[in-house]
Amino acid sequence: MRLMHRVGFGYNPNETLDKDEVGQAISQLESPAPRVGLRKFNQMEKLPEPWPDEHIYDLQTRVKFASDYRKEKERIEESLYLSKTDKSKLKNRNKRKHRIDFYDRLAFVHQAIYGADPVRQRFIHFWINHFTIGDTNGTRIYMGHLYQDVIGNGIDGYFNDLTYEVTRHPAMLTYLDNVYSVGENSIRAKKNKNKNKQLGLNDNLARELMELHTVSPLAAYSEEDIHNAAKILAGWGDVFNHKEYAKHFREAGISDMNDAYFKRRAEPGTKIVMGVVYPSGKKALRLFVNDLARSKFTIDFLSRKLCVHFITDTPDIEDIQYVANSWRRSNGFLPAVHKAVIERAALASSPKLQWPLTWALALARVSGGTLFYGWEDVFQGVHTKGESKVRKIMEELGQNFWSRRQPDGFSVYGEDWISSEHMERRILLSSMMFKHGKPDSNLDAMIARAGATEATIKLINQAKTKEEKFILLACSKDMMGDV
Amino acid sequence: MLSRRNFLWSSGASLALSGFPVHGWTKELPRGRVVVIVLEGGMDGLAAVPPLGDTDLHQMRGELITSAPIALNPFFGLHPSLGGFGRMLHNGEAAIVHATAFPYTKRSHFEGQNVVQSGNMVPFASKSGWLGRALEFAGLPGRALSMDMPLISRGEADVDNYYPASIRGSTKPSATLTNLLSAYHSEQISKVFDKIAAKNALKEGPVARDNVSLAKYAGAKMALDEGPAAAVITLGEFDTHADQRADNGRHHRQLSKVDDILLGFKTGLKDRWKDTVILTLTEFGRTVKVNGSTGTDHGYGSAGLLAGGLLKGGAVISQWPGLRKKDLFEERDLQSSIDYRSVCAACLEKAYGLDHDLIANNIFQSPRLPRFYNHLFV
Known part of the structure; x- marks a missing residue:
């Protein structure tokens, strides 16, 4: 499998094949490409255009949309005059107006297929999965911002900064319940007027920050460490999609939604986690995350995980050490870490089975076939013969990044994705793309872009129809990978 | 019309059927059926089956105790969202085991889920699950119906799975x-x-999206002589760190889904109900004390709900450890006084006719695992 498939989404029909794949892959890490996509599924010229500004939403707008959506929904539900059909019509309109996750999903897949920075996108997908957010408690409106802006930009910097930004993001604070956590000795808890409602800590985010996002159970921390970490986190966030959010935030003096620290909810005093003393107040989280990010357990755990995802299910110790060394030397500077991953992936001879979604996006990119709606199609309710809705395709492939899921994310092991059902879906999706997505009619050119081996070419030559040849290339080791 | 995509997949629950007899089976087929309902996230046994007779309960978690419990006996009550299950208990076709857990105490979802499904006490050490291995010992390593096989029903041998695609x-x-x-x-x-x-080519009709229909469908498949000997329903979102509440909270909505599933199975299984045992399985219980957001954090001991005609039934089986701080595991969680692996082992013994020692040695790799059979089935 060629490097551009291991660490990218392959070459599209307009890209020139570079002899120096390694250099090309690394250069994509360095500069983010503009956001692009297709306007319409059925357009004649498949030239991507800049993603429309009106469909890029900042955090402030998202928080406001979430609260407006809620207010409007309640208003419709409580109305005494509307008929059942009218209510459902208005509810749908409200969804389209305020629930912008449709656009986030589209932008996500279009960038992988049409963008000039597929390698960069692959690393973004890795970190999105590492810092998994599930669709619960209204997180979906914030997920696109976390994916595109926070992680999308965060991979240009240091791991500790990325972790800090992700940890205090509304999507994470909501998904892992920190928005409900209140220090037991906080001003808020002491002035609690409602005696039936006890206020206190919630350790969900603290636990996963340590177990899944950084040091992992290798660090052998105690239950008390988790509890104290929860004390550090208390105060970060309040219910973001509350209809009275504006008032809450104004009263707490918060203008930046990504810096929502509510002093009244914080646990006073110093805190000790894994033997380190942290001061009271807002700065403790920053210091705590820095320590977690610097830990040797984090470096070992994540160097291995990167190698498993990009190189092979059972990476050599040399691969892991090479990445870990780069991590240590650069202090967790992600472009340097990712560069090390690419350098090792370039030398790899062991096979790696790609995620179903990675494979599908690569197939669309390499074949030039259309797989998803354009942004104009979305609100016009356009139906095409192929399954063009992003959510449906992600679900069918068993890999929806906007689904309800557990915080450990999708498995990075190729072996976990082998089953007759998964493989049959790959055949069916290839068949659908051939029939409806108008892929490049020049199969030989596609074979060359995919870097197909002799064995693959021999396989393709045994098929009789064009569709079968297309499917065989799509399901080859060069496109799909192997274990 | 419903699309086939929703097949075997309803609101929040997914189903896997396994242990279909291999074609050309010559021996007499075992009649027993096992259904495991996996409750992901950590089910709060104290909310589902509150020990109302324990005076410490109110002090520890007053705001999480249901206002309208179903009285089971002078000590235990049942949450009203388990009304259907309550009737089964009354009729002697259900049982509860309380203050129980797999002996895993580290409170991580992912390690815990792996342990309770694999049956191996070292997290991530086994590629197969206890139910899958039991099916192999019972001679039933057939096909499975699911998109992703849950770990619990994976065997050592390769099992084929199917799940109609919709592209x-x-x-x-x-x-x-x-x-x-x-x-x-x-x-x-x-x-x-x-x-x-x-x-x-499977000629399966669509199954409705609700949990009752899903369970009915599975039950009807299992009722057939050549039907699957095991079903696993996975139900998520028991991880109620917030908004668990006493009556109409998140945890109780999940419990009513369990109730629906149990009733659905009973309807679907028809006569086969008498050969069936259904049990819940969760990675851990939740903290005894309420946390700051009307919820609970990860704990240890929980309760197991069992139903089906194979049970002797009618009882809450428990060696109650108490709820005073000194009685709690690490001064915060309900203790486990019954190893839940013994409960699982007893169900396998009864339904598949396997020997307890074989189950203890080869399925749970714990030769000294106590036999719990008599408490449930005699």
Whole structure:
């Protein structure tokens, strides 16, 4: 499998094949490409255009949309005059107006297929999965911002900064319940007027920050460490999609939604986690995350995980050490870490089975076939013969990044994705793309872009129809990978 | 019309059926059926089956105790969202085991889920599950119906699974095509393409999206003589760190889903109900004390809900450890006084006719695992 498939989404029909794949892959890490996509599924010229500004939403707008959506929904539900059909019509309109996750999903897949920075996108997908957010408690409106802006930009910097930004993001604070956590000795808890409602800590985010996002159970921390970490986190966030959010935030003096620290909810005093003393107040989280990010357990755990995802299910110790060394030397500077991953992936001879979604996006990119709606199609309710809705395709492939899921994310092991059902879906999706997505009619050119081996070419030559040849290339080791 | 995508997949629950007899079976088929309802996230046994007779309960978690419990006996009550299950208990076709857990105490979802499904006390050490291994010992390593096989029903041997795809505008692959792919790919993937080729076209109708229909469907499949001997329903979102509440909270909505599923199975299984045992399985219980957001954090001991005609039934089986701070595990969680592996082992023994020592040694790798059979089935 060629490097551009291991660490990218392959070459599209307009890209020139570079002899120096390694250099090309690394250069994509360095500069983010503009956001692009297709306007319409059925357009004649498949030239991507800049993603429309009106469909890029900042955090402030998202928080406001979430609260407006809620207010409007309640208003419709409580109305005494509307008929059942009218209510459902208005509810749908409200969804389209305020629930912008449709656009986030589209932008996500279009960038992988049409963008000039597929390698960069692959690393973004890795970190999105590492810092998994599930669709619960209204997180979906914030997920696109976390994916595109926070992680999308965060991979240009240091791991500790990325972790800090992700940890205090509304999507994470909501998904892992920190928005409900209140220090037991906080001003808020002491002035609690409602005696039936006890206020206190919630350790969900603290636990996963340590177990899944950084040091992992290798660090052998105690239950008390988790509890104290929860004390550090208390105060970060309040219910973001509350209809009275504006008032809450104004009263707490918060203008930046990504810096929502509510002093009244914080646990006073110093805190000790894994033997380190942290001061009271807002700065403790920053210091705590820095320590977690610097830990040797984090470096070992994540160097291995990167190698498993990009190189092979059972990476050599040399691969892991090479990445870990780069991590240590650069202090967790992600472009340097990712560069090390690419350098090792370039030398790899062991096979790696790609995620179903990675494979599908690569197939669309390499074949030039259309797989998803354009942004104009979305609100016009356009139906095409192929399954063009992003959510449906992600679900069918068993890999929806906007689904309800557990915080450990999708498995990075190729072996976990082998089953007759998964493989049959790959055949069916290839068949659908051939029939409806108008892929490049020049199969030989596609074979060359995919870097197909002799064995693959021999396989393709045994098929009789064009569709079968297309499917065989799509399901080859060069496109799909192997274990 | 419902799309087939929703097949075997309803609101928040997914189903896997396994242990279909291999074609050409000659021995007499075992009649017993096992259904495991996996409650992901950590089910709060103290909310589902509150020990109302324990005076410490109110002090520890007053705001989480239901206002209208069903009285089971002078000590235990049942949450009203388990009304259907309560009637089964009354009729002697259900039982509860309380203050129980797998002996895993580290409170991580992912390690815990792995342990309770694999049956191996070292997290991530086993690639197969206790139910899958039991099916193999019972001679039933057949096909499975699911998109992803849950770990619990994976065996040591390779099991084929099926789950109809729904990708509009595509054509089913021909045998020529899958044979070519099989010949070309390396062993592990090659085998998969062989299975696709061998698979019969399934003429399954759509199943409605609600949990009752899903369970009824599974029950009806299991009722057949050549039906699957095991079903696993996975139900998520028991991780109620917030908004668990006493009556109409998140945890109780999940409990009513369990109730629906139990009733659905009973309807679907018909006569086969008398040969069935259903049990819940969760990675851990939740903290005894309420946390700051009307919820609970990860704990240890929980309760197991069992139903089905194989049970002697009617009782809450428990060696109650108490709720005073000194009685709690690490001064915060309900203790486990019954190893839940013994409960699982007893169900396998009864339904599949396996010997307890074989189950203890070869399925749970714990030769000294106590036998719990008499408490549930005699």
